[in-house]
Amino acid sequence: MRLSSILLLFAVLLSSCGGQIQSSADGGDTVRFQYAKLLNLVRCQGYTVATITHPWRQDAVLHQYVLVPADSALPETLPEGTVLRTPLRRSVIFTTVHCSLLSMLHREQHVAGVADLKYIKAQYVQEGVRKGNIVDCGDGMSPVIEKIIDIHPDALLLSPFENSGGYGQLEEIDIPIIECAEYMESSPLGRAEWVRFYGMLYGCEREADSLFAVVDSSYNALKKLTANSQKPKTNIDKITGSVWYVPGGRSTIGQMLADAGADYPWAQDEHSGSVALPFETVLERAGECDVWLLRYSGQQSLTRQQLLSEHRGYHQFRAFNNRQVYGCNVEQSLFYEESPFRPDLLLSDFIRILHPDALPHHELRYYHLVE
Amino acid sequence: MKKCLFLAVLVIVLMVVNILVGSIYIPASDVMSILAGHTEGIRPSWQYIVLQSRLPQAITAVLAGGALAASGLMLQTAFRNPLADPGIFGISSGAGLGVALVMLFLGGSITAGTVALSGFVAILAAAFIGAMAVMLVIFFFSGLVRSSVMLLIVGIMIGYVSSSAVTLLNFFATDEGVKSYVVWGMGSFSGVSMRMMPVFAGVTLVSLIFALLLIKPLNALMLGERYAENLGVHVIRVRNWLLIVTGMLTAVVTAFCGPIAFIGLAVPHVARMLLTTDNHRTLLPATILMGSVTALVCNLLCVLPGESGVIPLNAVTPLLGAPVIIYVILKFRS
Numbered sequence: 001m002r003l004s005s006i007l008l009l010f011a012v013l014l015s016s017c018g019g020q021i022q023s024s025a026d027g028g029d030t031v032r033f034q035y036a037k038l039l040n041l042v043r044c045q046g047y048t049v050a051t052i053t054h055p056w057r058q059d060a061v062l063h064q065y066v067l068v069p070a071d072s073a074l075p076e077t078l079p080e081g082t083v084l085r086t087p088l089r090r091s092v093i094f095t096t097v098h099c100s101l102l103s104m105l106h107r108e109q110h111v112a113g114v115a116d117l118k119y120i121k122a123q124y125v126q127e128g129v130r131k132g133n134i135v136d137c138g139d140g141m142s143p144v145i146e147k148i149i150d151i152h153p154d155a156l157l158l159s160p161f162e163n164s165g166g167y168g169q170l171e172e173i174d175i176p177i178i179e180c181a182e183y184m185e186s187s188p189l190g191r192a193e194w195v196r197f198y199g200m201l202y203g204c205e206r207e208a209d210s211l212f213a214v215v216d217s218s219y220n221a222l223k224k225l226t227a228n229s230q231k232p233k234t235n236i237d238k239i240t241g242s243v244w245y246v247p248g249g250r251s252t253i254g255q256m257l258a259d260a261g262a263d264y265p266w267a268q269d270e271h272s273g274s275v276a277l278p279f280e281t282v283l284e285r286a287g288e289c290d291v292w293l294l295r296y297s298g299q300q301s302l303t304r305q306q307l308l309s310e311h312r313g314y315h316q317f318r319a320f321n322n323r324q325v326y327g328c329n330v331e332q333s334l335f336y337e338e339s340p341f342r343p344d345l346l347l348s349d350f351i352r353i354l355h356p357d358a359l360p361h362h363e364l365r366y367y368h369l370v371e
Numbered sequence: 372m373k374k375c376l377f378l379a380v381l382v383i384v385l386m387v388v389n390i391l392v393g394s395i396y397i398p399a400s401d402v403m404s405i406l407a408g409h410t411e412g413i414r415p416s417w418q419y420i421v422l423q424s425r426l427p428q429a430i431t432a433v434l435a436g437g438a439l440a441a442s443g444l445m446l447q448t449a450f451r452n453p454l455a456d457p458g459i460f461g462i463s464s465g466a467g468l469g470v471a472l473v474m475l476f477l478g479g480s481i482t483a484g485t486v487a488l489s490g491f492v493a494i495l496a497a498a499f500i501g502a503m504a505v506m507l508v509i510f511f512f513s514g515l516v517r518s519s520v521m522l523l524i525v526g527i528m529i530g531y532v533s534s535s536a537v538t539l540l541n542f543f544a545t546d547e548g549v550k551s552y553v554v555w556g557m558g559s560f561s562g563v564s565m566r567m568m569p570v571f572a573g574v575t576l577v578s579l580i581f582a583l584l585l586i587k588p589l590n591a592l593m594l595g596e597r598y599a600e601n602l603g604v605h606v607i608r609v610r611n612w613l614l615i616v617t618g619m620l621t622a623v624v625t626a627f628c629g630p631i632a633f634i635g636l637a638v639p640h641v642a643r644m645l646l647t648t649d650n651h652r653t654l655l656p657a658t659i660l661m662g663s664v665t666a667l668v669c670n671l672l673c674v675l676p677g678e679s680g681v682i683p684l685n686a687v688t689p690l691l692g693a694p695v696i697i698y699v700i701l702k703f704r705s
Contacts, residue, residue: 118543139542240551241629242559243681277394278674278681279561280420284395287416297547310491312564316419331545 034216035190038062038181039197046075050197055184056162063179067200082176084155087203091178092148094140094158096120098180100337101195104211107202112151115158116140121337145169155201159183186272188252188259188343189219195341211341219259219344222351225358226261232354234262235282235289235319238296239311244282245274256343260350265289283316291354292319293367297331302370325370326353333366374646375653378660382433385667389429390421394674394681397421423565431563432666434575435624436634440662441582442617443635444642444655448589449613450519456636457621459523460509460614461530462502466625467556468533469501470494474552475544491562494555495626502622505529510614513607519596522610557683558629560670571627578619579659585612586651593649632685634669637692638662644703665692 028044040051048067054060064081068074074083090112093099099122102108108124113135120126128134135151138144140158148156153175158167160179167177178201182194192215199208234257236247247253248271249264257264265285269275296302307314307325314320328335339346345365352362390406391399397417405413405421439457446455457463473493512525541549563571588609591599596606624631642658643649669687676682 119545241554241557242561243554243683276680280424281394281678283416283420297545312566313419313423316416330547 036193231263235286436662436666437659439635440638444639460526465505466498466502469497473497498626506618
């Protein structure tokens with residue numbers, strides 16, 4: 001008798017969508033994500049459970065959310081998690097990437113405040129702050145809490161960092177924190193697919209899904225373009241002081257170079273972040289590269305002369321001597337703003353540079369020839 | 372004297388090892404033929420690495436290590452403070468402030484009238500100007516303040532002011548700027564190219580010669596300022612010379628290599644204990660050589676991970692230095 005009641009209780013728990021994280025997948029409709037590995041969404045009667053897997057700890061959950069439509073009453077029993085009433089109407093955004101994302105989704109009007117304004121490029125944000133429609137909440141690492149409380153946001157969107165020790169006072173003010181962990185996805189498309197989650201949050205699911213469908217199909221179509229061509233050896237970025245930070249083989253850039261049909265000297269590298277190397281190692285491994293794609297930041301476009309004044313040794317690179325250096329000014333272009341959710345645009349640039357014949361009509365969007 | 376000779380040999384051996392060993396593997400025979408000028412059949416990139424990267428790096432380590440250790444010793448003697456080091460007068464933080472201004476505020480270039488500097492030269496100029504500016508301030512106060520302790524405190528205060536300015540600059544800077552600045556702050560002996568070497572070596576060697584000329588008054592200062600004055604030493608004038616020499620040494624090293632921690636503080640102590648003398652006639656040369664040895668060993672440790680990366684210099688110097696100091700203290704405590 002007792003045993004059967006326990007079993008019954010167990011069955012109810014399992015089928016009742018949520019409660020425990022493991023069981024949330026068993027009830028309701030799981031929303032399929034083709035590439036994103038950190039997201040798990042289950043639609044239930046009256047609400048949706050979104051679970052974000054911990055990017056740095058195995059088998060752990062970073063955060064669980066329960067999305068309840070704002071126009072319906074809150075169900076009496078809800079699984080554990082931060083409750084979000086969707087669509088979000090007033091959010092505070094902490095990153096330039098997500099400000100641009102909301103602009104892609106045409107949800108600019110739902111940005112009530114931003115942090116780290118000086119890093120944000122989206123025009124509507126800068127203008128909104130000037131006009132007073134959007135509140136500048138100060139520095140992202142130590143925001144002005146009183147301003148945030150004052151604007152009554154329904155959520156804060158911020159990027160989680162490894163071992164950062166939480167979000168400090170932000171966790172105390174009872175405003176849901178949405179941890180935008182998509183930058184820890186292992187593939188460019190996985191990262192871009194998170195747009196579907198944001199679509200759900202902001203009530204534009206269909207728009208977001210179709211946006212991702214475009215990204216997905218064009219990315220894969222672009223990838224096929226170079227499948228059978230020769231792979232030009234490609235060097236990347238430049239030295240900072242005495243260290244050359246090279247994106248690892250598993251990093252987004254590393255994977256996109258592979259998808260663009262490049263022979264990347266660090267393709268076999270296992271890092272998903274970057275590797276700090278001295279000049280001589282990079283020269284040894286990438287000195288003979290045909291093409292050199294570098295990112296820099298500055299008010300003006302980089303010239304060959306400036307490059308040499310930073311380091312005479314660039315003369316030793318074949319790509320430099322053959323005038324095959326392409327630079328991307330991350331300050332002047334929207335590289336960091338667009339590429340997370342539109343990797344297809346960046347891939348087009350890579351392919352145009354590495355295989356000019358494959359995309360003859362594409363105009364470079366981020367990179368330019370360094371002259 | 373014997374110990375100095377031994378140290379000199381050690382410097383040469385370590386220099387050779389530094390040129391032979393780097394992040395990538397180049398056969399020793401090839402390195403030797405590149406150094407001897409036989410370059411046929413050897414990859415041009417290897418020639419570049421040996422002649423334009425490893426060789427200047429080894430020379431820089433020798434000079435910078437010696438310079439820092441010498442200024443540490445002179446400051447410790449002059450101010451009778453075992454904790455004095457080249458950073459104590461805020462000279463390296465002055466350099467840091469100059470670099471921060473250029474990297475974080477001016478976007479990496481200086482334009483003054485018709486002269487426009489960009490890239491590494493701009494950083495170099497900024498660091499040197501910053502260090503020199505702080506030195507001039509200290510020099511000014513040296514004329515006003517008689518007490519050495521008070522002068523030290525003035526120096527430390529200037530250091531605090533420049534670091535708080537740097538903090539502010541960092542706070543408002545772009546992430547690329549902050550990253551460049553952090554990397555600069557980690558120190559490196561790779562900043563001096565062969566083209567710059569004459570300037571770097573010239574300034575350092577001339578300053579070191581001046582340092583050697585100060586041996587006699589330094590010995591007198593060991594007895595205390597009163598005694599030194601009785602011996603006919605003009606204390607304020609010696610102190611000003613010391614400031615100029617140590618300021619020059621610190622400024623030039625910090626400009627080219629970034630702020631390098633620890634060598635200036637630790638090496639004089641090790642030298643003193645190993646030589647068991649306070650006579651600067653042997654102590655100063657030994658300290659210079661030992662500084663070079665320390666810098667060369669640290670430089671070698673930085674490239675230990677090989678192909679997989681580098682360790683920043685400022686992470687290595689205390690790691691190597693602190694245990695040595697503790698060992699020396701324990702061994703010679705009687």
